[in-house]
Amino acid sequence: MPTIALSDIQIRNTLVPGDLGYIAYIHGDLYAKECGYGINFEAYVLDGLKDFAREYSIIRDRVWICEHNGQMIGSLIAQHRAEQVQLRYFIFRPEYRGIGLGKHLLQEFIGFMKEKEIRRAYLWTTDEQHTATALYERFGFTLTEEKEFDSFDKKLVERRFDLVLF
Structure with a gap:
């Protein structure tokens, strides 16, 4: 497979029919293969x-x-939540990892927060997501909560990270 560069990726900010279904598919497929999450995830x-x-x-x-x-x-996806925004559905196929796409998307996310004058953001992830967690922390997110759960057909620690701008 030829090398993929960040400049090869098109990013759109419009939501069209089929997008949400495909986001669900990518999550179900990748997390089952990579983490062993079940149908409940x-x-x-x-x-x-x-x-x-x-x-x-x-x-x-x-x-x-x-x-x-x-x-x-x-x-x-940046989803509005009262006076803050939730970072959600941050995922891409494995062959697109390591090209700077995650960093680019987080820069875009923070740019959106600044544009809309949103001071606070949060996200939920699990203790298994080491690469993503390191990226979140590089962008200023801090761990604020942890709790054990088994909703994804295996025991995990769910983690909340928060970001405060300005």
Whole structure:
């Protein structure tokens, strides 16, 4: 496979029919293969995406749909939550890791926060997501909460990270 560069990726901020279903597919597929998460994880993702679709505001939310050669390869969603924003559905296929896409998307996310004058953001992840956690911390997110759970068909520690700007 030829080398993929960040400049080969197209990122759009419009949400079109099929996007949310494909985001759910990528999550279910990758997390099953890479982490052993079960069908309950996919149900969790689908529930969250359903709520996002029903509450979606083109003004208060932002999507970054990443595509390569016309195929969705990843995403990031900033979902409004009262006076803050939640970072969600930050994922891309393994062959697109290590090209700076994650860093680029987090820069875009923080740019969105500044544009909308949103001071606070948070995200939930698990203790298994070491690479993502390191990236979040490089961008100023700090660990604020941990709790054990087994909702994804295995025992995990769920972690909340928060970011405060300005």
